[in-house]
Amino acid sequence: MEEVNVTLTVNGKEHDLNVAADERLLDTLRDRLHLTGVKEGCSIGECGACTVILDGKAVNSCMVYTFQIDGSEVLTVEGLETNGKLDPLQEAFIDHQAVQCGFCTPGMLMSAKALLKENPDPDREEIKTAIEGNLCRCTGYQQIVDAIESVVKKDGSE
Amino acid sequence: MIEFEALKANSLEEALDILAEKKKEVRMVAGGTDMLVQIHHESDDLKGMEYLLDISSIPGLDLIEDNNEYLKIGALCTHSEIMDSVLVNEKFPILKKAAEVIGSTQIRNRGTVGGNINNASPAADLVTALIALDASVVLHSKHGKRELSLSEFITGPYMTDRYEDEILTEVKVPYIQGEYFDCYQKVKRRQAVAIARINLAVITKLKDNKFDDIRIAFGSATPTAMRFREIEAELEGSDLNKIDYDKLADETGQAMVNITGERWSTPYKRPVVGNLLKRALQSIVKEVQ
Numbered sequence: 001m002e003e004v005n006v007t008l009t010v011n012g013k014e015h016d017l018n019v020a021a022d023e024r025l026l027d028t029l030r031d032r033l034h035l036t037g038v039k040e041g042c043s044i045g046e047c048g049a050c051t052v053i054l055d056g057k058a059v060n061s062c063m064v065y066t067f068q069i070d071g072s073e074v075l076t077v078e079g080l081e082t083n084g085k086l087d088p089l090q091e092a093f094i095d096h097q098a099v100q101c102g103f104c105t106p107g108m109l110m111s112a113k114a115l116l117k118e119n120p121d122p123d124r125e126e127i128k129t130a131i132e133g134n135l136c137r138c139t140g141y142q143q144i145v146d147a148i149e150s151v152v153k154k155d156g157s158e
Numbered sequence: 159m160i161e162f163e164a165l166k167a168n169s170l171e172e173a174l175d176i177l178a179e180k181k182k183e184v185r186m187v188a189g190g191t192d193m194l195v196q197i198h199h200e201s202d203d204l205k206g207m208e209y210l211l212d213i214s215s216i217p218g219l220d221l222i223e224d225n226n227e228y229l230k231i232g233a234l235c236t237h238s239e240i241m242d243s244v245l246v247n248e249k250f251p252i253l254k255k256a257a258e259v260i261g262s263t264q265i266r267n268r269g270t271v272g273g274n275i276n277n278a279s280p281a282a283d284l285v286t287a288l289i290a291l292d293a294s295v296v297l298h299s300k301h302g303k304r305e306l307s308l309s310e311f312i313t314g315p316y317m318t319d320r321y322e323d324e325i326l327t328e329v330k331v332p333y334i335q336g337e338y339f340d341c342y343q344k345v346k347r348r349q350a351v352a353i354a355r356i357n358l359a360v361i362t363k364l365k366d367n368k369f370d371d372i373r374i375a376f377g378s379a380t381p382t383a384m385r386f387r388e389i390e391a392e393l394e395g396s397d398l399n400k401i402d403y404d405k406l407a408d409e410t411g412q413a414m415v416n417i418t419g420e421r422w423s424t425p426y427k428r429p430v431v432g433n434l435l436k437r438a439l440q441s442i443v444k445e446v447q
Contacts (some may be wrong), residue, residue: 002163002164004164004166017317021162021164021210022160022161022162022197024194039316043198044194044195044198044199044296045191045194045195045261045262045264045265045351046245047212048262048264051264057267057268057399058263058267059264059267059268060191060263060264060265060268061392062194063189063190063191063195063264063265064190064268065187065190065210065212067166067212068166068187068190068212068214068215070166103247111263111264114263115263129263130263131263132262132263132349132351133261133262133263133264133350133351135264136337140378141434154420
């Protein structure tokens with residue numbers, strides 16, 4: 001199989017890669033760049049565990065071939081912390097016990113991050129819509145929505 | 159495992175050349191929200207596929223434009239772009255309503271109008287609204303372009319009239335004059351990432367409380383999304399306060415069965431299509447009053 005050359009900026013770092021036609025963004029991130037925070041769940045866009053931010057938008061990385069996105073920017077959960085400090089969303093997930101088994105957490109965080117980038121002041125319904133493509137089988141979602149909402153409120157009072 | 163070679167087109171011309179040359183062996187991908195699932199499941203529909211042609215970077219096909227007589231929606235527009243478009247909201251708010259119940263945020267960010275149409279699922283949410291709006295599609299090939307109505311283009315479940323060397327480039331939604339009310343309904347097994355069991359798009363004007371130019375399109379009720387013209391004819395000119403909505407619901411269910419025949423899903427779908435229309439019309443009535 002012929003490989004395709006692509007350049008991707010992942011978490012601020014540029015990568016020049018030769019990828020196979022059927023290599024999904026999920027595979028590139030996990031297997032090549034060892035960003036294993038990106039999880040593979042259903043592989044068909046139903047669970048959201050593989051959610052990353054591609055050019056500013058939350059997407060399922062299991063449904064994108066890497067060869068399609070030459071020149072793009074990708075943000076994964078590993079790119080959320082800055083200077084060793086967790087993102088406020090990550091802190092909030094810890095504070096609200098919004099994590100149990102943890103498998104959905106990176107995807108949830110990226111959906112939440114994409115939402116806040118686009119809309120810094122979402123209401124509870126908008127938060128629920130933003131994470132509607134992310135399944136969590138542990139928490140029942142309440143704590144997750146609470147956690148995201150707390151970051152919004154914090155921002156509003158600053 | 160399906161093995162294929164990747165091709166990428168940076169212009170429409172380039173894509174059309176590739177299609178003209180390789181035809182049968184090429185499949186196209188843009189947002190990938192259907193195609194990658196099909197590849198993952200090694201769908202029989204992909205037999206003979208040797209190349210996957212990425213058309214997502216073709217410039218100019220992702221625009222939504224006001225063209226005097228119609229709204230032009232580029233095939234590469236994502237569902238999110240439709241939801242966020244000021245033009246769509248102003249001209250055809252029902253398209254926004256249909257787009258926002260598709261899949262999930264992640265899927266809406268990638269999935270495209272062209273993909274939704276070409277996949278030709280009977281349950282495609284946008285298609286039902288576009289059928290109600292009498293939309294047409296434009297197809298390009300190396301030999302020129304042609305235009306046909308969306309209802310002619312989708313010929314059956316997961317089947318279209320697209321020739322192998324053609325690309326669907328745009329959707330045209332003819333403008334409608336006057337004040338229209340609309341309602342979009344979707345019955346699904348869960349709130350999100352759900353395929354429609356039935357969807358319904360209704361648009362109508364009201365003249366002295368009478369339905370005027372009412373259009374009713376159901377998806378997932380019949381093999382392809384379609385207008386229920388008998389029911390439209392019955393409602394056209396009727397006073398919205400004098401309609402026997404229960405009788406109308408029964409007739410709507412029967413209209414579906416007249417097309418599909420009795421199927422395993424009929425005991426469920428017959429009452430549901432009727433009640434869904436009743437609910438949609440009553441929500442419009444409520445909005446008016």
